[in-house]
Amino acid sequence: MLSRSAPRPVEPPALPEPRGPLSAAVVGGLRRGLEILPPVEGADPYSEDLQLALYCLYELHYRGFAGVPDDREWDPVLLTVRGAAEKVFLDALRSDVEPGGDVDAELESLLVEPVDGRGVSYHLRRDGERWQVREYVAHRSLYHLKEADPQAWVIARLDGAAKAALVTIEHDEYGAGDPDRMHAHLFGEMMRALDLDDSYGAYVDAAPAATLAEVNLMSLCGLHRSLRGALVGQFAAVELTSSPGSDRLVRAMRRLDLSERAVEFYAEHVEADAVHEQLVRRGVIAPLLATEPALAADVVFGIRASGFLADRFGDAVLDSWAAGRPSLRVPLPDAPAGA
Numbered sequence: 001m002l003s004r005s006a007p008r009p010v011e012p013p014a015l016p017e018p019r020g021p022l023s024a025a026v027v028g029g030l031r032r033g034l035e036i037l038p039p040v041e042g043a044d045p046y047s048e049d050l051q052l053a054l055y056c057l058y059e060l061h062y063r064g065f066a067g068v069p070d071d072r073e074w075d076p077v078l079l080t081v082r083g084a085a086e087k088v089f090l091d092a093l094r095s096d097v098e099p100g101g102d103v104d105a106e107l108e109s110l111l112v113e114p115v116d117g118r119g120v121s122y123h124l125r126r127d128g129e130r131w132q133v134r135e136y137v138a139h140r141s142l143y144h145l146k147e148a149d150p151q152a153w154v155i156a157r158l159d160g161a162a163k164a165a166l167v168t169i170e171h172d173e174y175g176a177g178d179p180d181r182m183h184a185h186l187f188g189e190m191m192r193a194l195d196l197d198d199s200y201g202a203y204v205d206a207a208p209a210a211t212l213a214e215v216n217l218m219s220l221c222g223l224h225r226s227l228r229g230a231l232v233g234q235f236a237a238v239e240l241t242s243s244p245g246s247d248r249l250v251r252a253m254r255r256l257d258l259s260e261r262a263v264e265f266y267a268e269h270v271e272a273d274a275v276h277e278q279l280v281r282r283g284v285i286a287p288l289l290a291t292e293p294a295l296a297a298d299v300v301f302g303i304r305a306s307g308f309l310a311d312r313f314g315d316a317v318l319d320s321w322a323a324g325r326p327s328l329r330v331p332l333p334d335a336p337a338g339a
Helices: 021-032 048-059 070-074 076-096 103-110 120-126 130-144 160-173 183-193 209-223 225-255 260-291 293-322
Strands: none
Touching: 021 048, 021 076, 048 076, 048 209, 070 076, 076 209, 076 293, 103 225, 103 260, 103 293, 120 130, 120 225, 120 293, 130 183, 130 209, 130 225, 130 293, 160 225, 160 260, 183 260, 209 225, 209 293, 225 260, 225 293, 260 293
């Protein structure tokens, strides 16, 4: 199906500014090549420095960066650095997330809304301001402008019914053949309606480590066959919780009298992800575990790691807003004065 929108040139984003010695070495290596391995062991797994370094290395498998040769994607030295940084991140997650193996119970728990109603979408629905909605969308742009791409890597690692069901979900994510209905395109439309820059990677420098970590988890699990179960768990966590959260964001935007063009992305997810919930549970996870039951613990890990990082992100955003501060490292123009 042909797009009704005018085509836009594909322009890779600029390299972000480093946030420490590891990310400085990675950014320099992307520009000029890297000959000496920077120290990674002992780095803070959730730090700005390590998370930005990982994000930059993962982006080589997506759009790349302006001025960085495409063949850096498979540079053996950069891959060695990535492997070391991944180990630090993954070891921390496995330490911080309680293991489990009961996938059905884990999925049921995702469907239970928190009693205290604490979370970014709850705040935005009740008390959020326009500048906070814009901040939240800027945070989320790091994933949603490539929505469904990290999960697409797992397709070749599945078989039979699980593969067919996951492709069905991905088909919807990519607009069911209509490029103007691709979820990434709808997110860009929302950004423009909110006077945000919808260029791919525009807010990387503004995004804190907690934002980067959520996106990095998807890339980590997507790029490793050994983590295919965790990727399915991460995907399930998103699809099973997205619909009610999207509904709260729709209500928040309409309470603030934002345009329907701004609302459309989340309105689409209220309905689409309610359907995807059933497809993920019965179409993907059930046949996957019927053929590979040993992946149950990995599926639970993916669900819990996703929730752990989502909670860290939400707490960081809400704590900043409660203190009257912007949650982005580089405030938007309408952020509180003097922030």
